[in-house]
Amino acid sequence: MEQQPYAATSPGPVDGGRAPADRALVLVVDDDPTVAEVVAGYLDRAGYAVDRAADGPAALRLAAARRPDLVVLDLMLPGMDGLEVCRRLRADGPVPVVMLTARGDEDDRINGLEVGADDYVTKPFSPRELVLRVASVLRRSRPAEGTRPLSAAGLTVDPAARRATRDGAELALTLREFDLLAYFLRHPGRAHSREDLMREVWGWDFGDLSTVTVHVRRLRGKIEDDPAEPRLIRTVWGVGYRFEPPRSGAAAEGGAR
Secondary structure (H helix, E strand, O other): OOOOOOOOOOOOOOOOOOOOOOOOEEEEEOOOHHHHHHHHHHHHHOOOEEEEEOOHHHHHHHHHHOOOOEEEEEOOOOOOOHHHHHHHHHHOOOOOEEEEEEOOOHHHHHHHHHOOOOEEEEEOOOHHHHHHHHHHHHHHHOOOOOOOOEEEOOEEEEOOOOEEEEOOEEOOOOHHHHHHHHHHHHOOOOEEEHHHHHHHHHOOOOOOOHHHHHHHHHHHHHHOOOOOOOOOEEEEOOOEEEEOOOOOOOOOOOOOO
């Protein structure tokens, strides 16, 4: 994929990145003014409204004053780092986060996913790729029209309301965790490779498969009685994962037949 230099030039059209008519608001948080300007320019050209912040405290103030629809968040920020900013944003309510990380910093990327980032892009990056990822995350964050609730093993997922419960108690799931659980409930008993999940849940034919691993681990922590001995999301060695509700439980409504 092309790598665009961080030059403060006017971006051209970005295919597939068009925002809806109501101009979704994206908060760009990066202490490098050139990167922030280029990213904001591409997002604006794609039809998004954009707020910019150069550090964590400024980002939190902007988010409190005008809640963004999505945050593009640099991991390496002065003072309060991106991980802490992400934690505090999540504490105030769900908001999709696309994290910017340095290439090769796998531990940092995994830490970002662990605190709830929905996707990440490594620097140096193509601004066009970033816009496409923003569009993908926002598209999946919107309620699905006319989709029936799914139920199994005490879990219920309502895609139209973007609401998930376990034994009647609401689950605090990130965007990707919600989509992953819904996908598992639609396909009980089927083994899925990490590549399949990346394609079907994330909508990408390429990417770091550790993203899937981290999200499965986080999801297990929220739906399993004992995440160390998972009974619902089983590891299929050499393949990937399988959602396996108890035999006595009802099959997921609306699931694949």
